[in-house]
Amino acid sequence: MRINLIPSIEYIKEEEMEGKNVVVIDVLRATSVITTALYNGASEVVTAVEIDEALKYKDENTLLGGERRALKIDGFDFSNSPIEYSREAVFGKRIVLTTTNGTKAINKSMRAEKIFIGCMMNGKAAAKKIIEYDKDAFIVCAGTYGKFSLDDFICAGKIINDAVEEKDVQIDDFAAAALLSYRDNRDDVISYVKNAYHYKYLISIGLEDDIKYCFREDVFDVVPEYRNGSIRL
């Protein structure tokens, strides 16, 4: 079994996904939101690329969430802050989420056998899931506006670390670079992420608590899966 890393969506070759399993990571913050919402009892998460598309889903059982430039969208119920997706707010509801990067990463991974949702909070569970299927896998970092982002890279490193601790899998050099960066910085991942362009932007708009929330490790043992237009547990 082999695990390769795709460092951001601009590097996805859709045809290479064929028959592989994929873990999509957009740790700040789409995949952290999706994992939180489903853990807290949302019935499903549907992703939409455009705001107009998301608005069409709106009904009494559906809540809209998402961001543009990391800020809440007019007429939406939630921003892209995972902290808002509490059990009280989301239990039994469908969430329609529009985000810039995570949604696109899922859409570009459609030819994969299975598409899982990973973040720091369910990293070990995500690693176990791909190991359990024993099939070649890609870890796909969504990145920020299509570009490579340190926060997704270190999160990929954590999932790869958990996978190689579980089983003797082969990894490519990109996966090795992420794994080594995680191991060198696992005692203080947030200090590592402080070097990210996207981190600086999120801090500048007051989202430090979100970052602390998203970088907690292995607090959820669930792995959301995308299937037929919807993400569920």
Add this chain to the structure above:
Amino acid sequence: MRINLIPSIEYIKEEEMEGKNVVVIDVLRATSVITTALYNGASEVVTAVEIDEALKYKDENTLLGGERRALKIDGFDFSNSPIEYSREAVFGKRIVLTTTNGTKAINKSMRAEKIFIGCMMNGKAAAKKIIEYDKDAFIVCAGTYGKFSLDDFICAGKIINDAVEEKDVQIDDFAAAALLSYRDNRDDVISYVKNAYHYKYLISIGLEDDIKYCFREDVFDVVPEYRNGSIRL
């Protein structure tokens, strides 16, 4: 001034090179060979993609070097081992070099303003050179067979480290990842590189001495430059 990192030649967008300066890295071993040969008095290095093309240059003042799958080519004077390119062997001679990755990286960087040759052995000099020109720059990792390779990544990290120590330049997240990997491992870069696929291959064919040679830092203060089909000091 900004320095961005291109992690391997498959990610080069040739149009983005326009007007920028570039440092091409193929630390194991093309750019280490080129730097060694020119430091030792070779008059110029010409790169060729194909073996037949290289053979056409052969004359009494020209020596042929290069590799396929890291091994010497029939009829060539040198393999791709930098240790062979001694002062006695190369002084005053033209070297024609065909290598799988480094040559292609140079060829895909043709639209850049200036193309410099970087490796661990001239890393600080290469960093000073791009800082001196004060123009946006790309560090281009050749990689191995077009794929991202840990050895070029950590070498890029060293050059970026030397550049940011020299001047307050902006860097993208890829450059930051390389910089942090270098800083986390600068006391023992070879142990880091042991995780590379390409390292394992080179060791398997007995090239450990080459690796030790190539990972010495700042032993040459020269920066070769590609211009009009030829690389010179």
